[in-house]
Amino acid sequence: MRVHFARTLMLALAAAALVTAATHAAPDYWAKHIQKFEDKDKEQAPPENAILFIGSSSIVGWDLRKYLPNMTTINRGFGGSEIADSVFYADRIVIPYKPRQIVFYAGDNDIANGKTPLRVFEDYTAFVKKVHEALPGTPILFIAIKPSIARWNLVDKMREANRMVRACTETNPLLDYLDIDTPMIGEDGKPKAELLRDDGLHMTPEGYRMWTDLLMPHLVPEKT
Numbered sequence: 001m002r003v004h005f006a007r008t009l010m011l012a013l014a015a016a017a018l019v020t021a022a023t024h025a026a027p028d029y030w031a032k033h034i035q036k037f038e039d040k041d042k043e044q045a046p047p048e049n050a051i052l053f054i055g056s057s058s059i060v061g062w063d064l065r066k067y068l069p070n071m072t073t074i075n076r077g078f079g080g081s082e083i084a085d086s087v088f089y090a091d092r093i094v095i096p097y098k099p100r101q102i103v104f105y106a107g108d109n110d111i112a113n114g115k116t117p118l119r120v121f122e123d124y125t126a127f128v129k130k131v132h133e134a135l136p137g138t139p140i141l142f143i144a145i146k147p148s149i150a151r152w153n154l155v156d157k158m159r160e161a162n163r164m165v166r167a168c169t170e171t172n173p174l175l176d177y178l179d180i181d182t183p184m185i186g187e188d189g190k191p192k193a194e195l196l197r198d199d200g201l202h203m204t205p206e207g208y209r210m211w212t213d214l215l216m217p218h219l220v221p222e223k224t
Helices: 004-017 027-042 085-087 110-112 117-134 152-169 205-218
Strands: 051-055 073-077 101-105 140-143 177-179
Touching: 004 205, 051 085, 085 117, 110 152, 117 140, 117 152, 140 205, 152 177, 177 205
Parallel strands: 051 073, 051 101, 101 140, 140 177
Antiparallel strands: none
């Protein structure tokens, strides 16, 4: 099993080395959303040396001013997005900010939309490659794809993608991985209902409090 996983990981890394950018099937779908971010930046310059949160709806719903009031942060989540979308738009909503750290959550929608764990991993490594080509010293923290009631039938594929990402982060000091899967599981082996909204998918305030507490030790402090 370990030999098979190691071989799969090596093949994935080799494939990722050939990837210059991953793209969503229809990246223009997000164009207006991204333009709103850019318009907002023109109206008010984003903070320098911030921690950038990017990814799908779990990032969108994270009220950073509430949960991280003493941290300089930028939220550039766009709900429903996949990892490849963040790769495609990194030149516009990641790299220009020159963040001191990137906190990245995505992959949930990828699996739900039919992508394989290997493809999720390849898209993740494409994101890392694109960011580090422009910002070579930037730490990137990946929050594990969360378990949810609504997508419980896909949990094995999500965990396989998580395993590959986690193994990759262990080979690079600039990469980090936050396990939120284990603490979100109850004694019955299923996701804790109080952490998820009625739709069984999106996070509740209690869920975000848990994530914030788990994340805090991993955040890069602001230089004084």
